[in-house]
Amino acid sequence: MKHLKLTLAAAGLLALSAFxxxxxxxAPEPITLxxxxxxxxxxxxxxxxxxxxxxxxxxxxxxxxxxxSYQASGAQSRAVAGGFAADVVALSIEPxxxxxxxxxxxxxxxxxxxxxxxxxxxxxxxxxxxxxxPKNILDWADLAAEGVxxxxxxxxxxxxxxxxxxxxxxxxxxxxxPGYEGETAVAxxxxxxxxxxxxFDRDGRESYLTFERGIGDVAIxxxxxxxxxxxxxxxxxxxxxxxxxxxENPVAVVDTYVDQNGTREVAEAFVEFLWTAxxxxxFANRGFRPVTPEVRAQYGLAEExxxxxxxxxxxxxxxxxxxxxxxxDEFTIEHFGxxxxxxxxxxxxxxxxxxxxxxxxx
Amino acid sequence: xxxxxxxxxxxxxxxxxxFGKWGLRWVALGYLTMFxxxxxxxxxxxxxxxxxDVFWESITRREAVSAIWLTITSSAIMTVINVVIGTLxxxxxxxxxxxxxxxxxxxxxxxxxIPTMVTGVMLVVLYGPQTAIGQFLSDELGIRVLFAVPxxxxxxxxxxxxxxxxxxxxxxxxxxxxQTEAAQTIGxxxxxxxxxxxxxxxxxxxxxxxxxxxxxxxGEFGSIIVVAGNIPNRTQTATAYLYTQVEAGNLQAASAxxxxxxxxxxxxxxxxxxxRWRRHA
Amino acid sequence: xREISPRSPWAILLIVIVLGYAGILFIAPLIGIISAAxxxxxxxxxxxxxxxxxxxxxxxxxALAIGATAINAVLGLIAAWVLTRQRFRGRRLFDALVDIPFxxxxxxxxxxxxxxxxxxxxxTPPFAIVFxxxxxxxxxxxxxxxxxxxxxxxxxxxLTPEAEDAAYTIGATRWTTFRKVVLPEIWTALLxxxxxxxxxxxxxFGAVSVISGNIEGYTExxxxxxxxxxxxxNASGAYIVSxxxxxxxxxxxxxxxxxxxxxxxxxx
Numbered sequence: 047m048k049h050l051k052l053t054l055a056a057a058g059l060l061a062l063s064a065f066x067x068x069x070x071x072x073a074p075e076p077i078t079l080x081x082x083x084x085x086x087x088x089x090x091x092x093x094x095x096x097x098x099x100x101x102x103x104x105x106x107x108x109x110x111x112x113x114x115s116y117q118a119s120g121a122q123s124r125a126v127a128g129g130f131a132a133d134v135v136a137l138s139i140e141p142x143x144x145x146x147x148x149x150x151x152x153x154x155x156x157x158x159x160x161x162x163x164x165x166x167x168x169x170x171x172x173x174x175x176x177x178x179x180p181k182n183i184l185d186w187a188d189l190a191a192e193g194v195x196x197x198x199x200x201x202x203x204x205x206x207x208x209x210x211x212x213x214x215x216x217x218x219x220x221x222x223x224p225g226y227e228g229e230t231a232v233a234x235x236x237x238x239x240x241x242x243x244x245x246f247d248r249d250g251r252e253s254y255l256t257f258e259r260g261i262g263d264v265a266i267x268x269x270x271x272x273x274x275x276x277x278x279x280x281x282x283x284x285x286x287x288x289x290x291x292x293x294e295n296p297v298a299v300v301d302t303y304v305d306q307n308g309t310r311e312v313a314e315a316f317v318e319f320l321w322t323a324x325x326x327x328x329f330a331n332r333g334f335r336p337v338t339p340e341v342r343a344q345y346g347l348a349e350e351x352x353x354x355x356x357x358x359x360x361x362x363x364x365x366x367x368x369x370x371x372x373x374x375d376e377f378t379i380e381h382f383g384x385x386x387x388x389x390x391x392x393x394x395x396x397x398x399x400x401x402x403x404x405x406x407x408x
Numbered sequence: 409x410x411x412x413x414x415x416x417x418x419x420x421x422x423x424x425x426x427f428g429k430w431g432l433r434w435v436a437l438g439y440l441t442m443f444x445x446x447x448x449x450x451x452x453x454x455x456x457x458x459x460x461d462v463f464w465e466s467i468t469r470r471e472a473v474s475a476i477w478l479t480i481t482s483s484a485i486m487t488v489i490n491v492v493i494g495t496l497x498x499x500x501x502x503x504x505x506x507x508x509x510x511x512x513x514x515x516x517x518x519x520x521x522i523p524t525m526v527t528g529v530m531l532v533v534l535y536g537p538q539t540a541i542g543q544f545l546s547d548e549l550g551i552r553v554l555f556a557v558p559x560x561x562x563x564x565x566x567x568x569x570x571x572x573x574x575x576x577x578x579x580x581x582x583x584x585x586x587q588t589e590a591a592q593t594i595g596x597x598x599x600x601x602x603x604x605x606x607x608x609x610x611x612x613x614x615x616x617x618x619x620x621x622x623x624x625x626x627g628e629f630g631s632i633i634v635v636a637g638n639i640p641n642r643t644q645t646a647t648a649y650l651y652t653q654v655e656a657g658n659l660q661a662a663s664a665x666x667x668x669x670x671x672x673x674x675x676x677x678x679x680x681x682x683x684r685w686r687r688h689a
Numbered sequence: 690x691r692e693i694s695p696r697s698p699w700a701i702l703l704i705v706i707v708l709g710y711a712g713i714l715f716i717a718p719l720i721g722i723i724s725a726a727x728x729x730x731x732x733x734x735x736x737x738x739x740x741x742x743x744x745x746x747x748x749x750x751x752a753l754a755i756g757a758t759a760i761n762a763v764l765g766l767i768a769a770w771v772l773t774r775q776r777f778r779g780r781r782l783f784d785a786l787v788d789i790p791f792x793x794x795x796x797x798x799x800x801x802x803x804x805x806x807x808x809x810x811x812x813t814p815p816f817a818i819v820f821x822x823x824x825x826x827x828x829x830x831x832x833x834x835x836x837x838x839x840x841x842x843x844x845x846x847x848l849t850p851e852a853e854d855a856a857y858t859i860g861a862t863r864w865t866t867f868r869k870v871v872l873p874e875i876w877t878a879l880l881x882x883x884x885x886x887x888x889x890x891x892x893x894f895g896a897v898s899v900i901s902g903n904i905e906g907y908t909e910x911x912x913x914x915x916x917x918x919x920x921x922x923n924a925s926g927a928y929i930v931s932x933x934x935x936x937x938x939x940x941x942x943x944x945x946x947x948x949x950x951x952x953x954x955x956x957x
Binding site: 432433435436437439440443444445446447448450451454493496497499500503504505506512513514515516517518519520521522523524525526527529530531533534539562565566569620623624626627629630633646647650651654659662663666669670673674677 | 693694695700703704706707708710711714715716717718719721722725764765767768770771772775777783785786787788789790791792793794795796797798799800801802804805811827830831834885888891892893894895899911912915916919927928931934935937938939941942943945946949
Binding site: 114116131 | 806
């Protein structure tokens with residue numbers, strides 16, 4: 047009994063000493079930066095953070111410890127709004143940052159001074175299929191066929207899922223889904239599609255992994271996920287729909303928390319660093335379309351006739367094996383008149399997809 | 409919801425010889441209030457925050473009703489299987505000698521000790537579509553285990569396995585051997601012995617075990633979240649529904665549904681109490 | 690107790706059914722996870738064990754599970770005592786409350802804590818609770834609360850207060866009376882409750898995943914690590930940490946059984 051008491055006491059002390067983040071090594075007064083990201087860019091940030099740590103050490107002589115958390119964009123945004131004091135948020139969709147603006151955590155002009163409007167990466171909604179494409183899925187219309195099992199995340203929690211649904215809806219609206227025409231084209235197509243969904247995971251990564259584990263015939267996912275899967279040795283194939291939406295992922299500094307944490311300087315430097323050539327190439331090498339013109343040119347994404355400054359060489363080299371093809375009809379969120387319109391039309395309480403999801407037959 | 413297997417109530421006394429009455433009482437009630445009453449109150453306030461109409465609407469939404477129904481039916485199926493197999497297992501453990509019995513008796517508690525999320529991972533490793541067993545089940549027999557109802561029931565069976573065994577076993581042990589011997593010597597078959605002599609004695613313990621495993625599976629989360637498909641109206645259990653609603657920010661709806669689950673648990677407990685009380689009377 | 694060797698074919702069949710069911714239900718998955726963890730040899734195992742975030746996750750899991758167990762052992766014992774020995778208005782209500790963590794979705798429990806202690810919560814705590822370690826401690830304490838009370842209560846009910854009265858009247862202090870008269874009787878049940886509490890606390894995932902923010906190397910617990918590793922395509926890491934958690938479970942199991950045999954022998 048005495049021994050047990052001693053052990054318990056020792057354990058108690060242990061427990062107390064654990065109430066601190068992983069300790070730093072030997073640098074004088076390291077600073078801690080907390081990054082709250084959406085689910086899929088974790089590998090890319092895994093490449094970029096060490097680059098930033100070196101950059102910051104060179105600039106200031108100070109070490110940065112970066113604490114990372116990744117979960118579904120909507121869930122992450124709500125956690126930050128609920129008190130998760132992250133310094134930087136990297137989310138899937140702009141409305142998840144707008145929520146933080148509304149909560150008074152991010153200043154209203156967060157994207158005004160930024161040449162890229164706060165967008166750090168782009169991607170496309172694509173369709174992942176089995177290696178030999180046994181169901182012969184080539185475009186959106188094939189998803190509505192009888193007996194096709196679809197994997198896509200839940201739009202209620204995942205930002206990526208909203209991109210997916212908007213990709214499908216936009217393609218139908220723009221006349222790229224044969225068999226679905228007229229007034230009710232979008233509603234009919236989305237109803238057929240939703241009826242074929244087999245698993246609604248909570249975030250894009252979980253959803254794609256469900257597909258990788260052999261569940262379902264097709265996953266609606268993002269170009270960066272399928273490229274990332276291929277880089278990780280995955281054997282599944284993917285197809286680009288003729289018409290699809292351009293995904294744009296924002297980042298922002300959380301003003302209230304950086305002021306509380308005393309991390310504004312390093313947080314702002316980190317966010318700016320994400321648009322440097324090295325960071326943009328690091329994103330591109332993980333399957334995200336870069337946004338800065340000179341790095342876009344390095345990956346064959348330059349607009350025709352565009353005058354572009356040569357991107358300087360850096361720590362990250364271009365991976366020439368990654369190709370970013372053009373699709374026949376690429377559209378953006380502006381097709382829907384911007385995010386607030388798109389959200390109200392599709393995902394609000396009376397939104398089209400909300401109603402369809404509620405009616406899926408059991 | 410007192411889950412004691414004996415149903416015996418001894419007399420709590422007003423005079424407390426060992427400790428002062430009030431000091432300890434305030435500590436105990438403070439503890440229960442802080443850790444249980446307050447969270448429950450928070451959920452009730454949240455659930456009713458927008459008025460009774462909204463509360464009613466959020467618990468009668470189709471997805472909510474089917475999620476609660478799926479949880480109750482799969483828990484009920486699990487409980488029935490558990491009652492049968494648990495009683496048999498307890499009987500075998502008490503009455504028969506066989507090689508490896510001590511080890512087996514130890515392993516029975518394993519599901520209590522394994523984190524339920526790990527249970528989910530184990531089921532994916534074993535029954536996933538890329539495994540031999542998973543492929544055999546889906547290709548040859550046409551049974552989908554993961555992301556479907558069988559996976560949910562399997563996870564609940566794993567998590568609830570020890571309850572009935574561990575409530576019935578001690579009662580069986582206590583039944584005097586003489587009692588069964590007496591019955592056997594007057595010519596009753598062992599089946600009749602079990603049904604007429606043993607079963608009435610262990611029935612309260614079976615009920616307690618069943619109730620415990622049912623209650624436990626209403627709140628089960630870790631394993632379900634790994635194996636369930638989360639499709640509204642089809643494979644979304646109540647806990648998965650709650651998780652989605654919390655993550656999606658529909659907090660009033662989540663609170664309302666969890667109030668219903670609590671009510672279900674209370675109703676069943678009270679039902680069992682009444683049943684027991686009638687039998688005693 | 691009278692144990693016999695099975696003679697009739699029915700008895701043998703019964704044993705086969707019982708063992709076969711257990712084999713399919715949980716021995717097969719156990720073997721599955723073991724072979725999955727060892728699938729690529731020892732190298733990934735060593736790499737996983739050396740991963741600082743794995744070490745930190747286990748550290749957090751252990752430290753906070755021990756903390757939650759300590760809280761529930763001390764306060765649970767007091768609560769069990771008050772609920773069995775004292776009679777007061779509302780006693781039955783409080784007794785019924787004890788089982789709530791059993792049926793309450795842990796996700797909702799986590800969410801209730803955010804409502805209470807979050808940024809715009811009802812209470813503004815002097816230090817961060819949610820999305821920090823104290824929140825995880827609270828979550829683990831909540832989910833594992835019933836075990837000590839429910840194990841100790843039935844034993845306390847069988848004790849008669851006369852011995853305590855006697856000790857008390859011959860001049861023993863309250864503490865001595867408790868230690869010398871009551872504690873020896875309930876010791877085994879208390880320890881059993883403690884082991885169950887610890888098992889539940891260390892394995893908790895739902896409430897923690899809502900309340901912790903899952904920050905790697907800070908609030909990430911061992912079970913959260915498994916979940917993240919699966920999403921990181923680090924399947925071997927997930928399986929190895931799962932197996933380690935199983936190993937801890939087996940130790941817990943052995944403890945439970947030693948204690949159980951003592952409880953059963955005492956006729957409780």
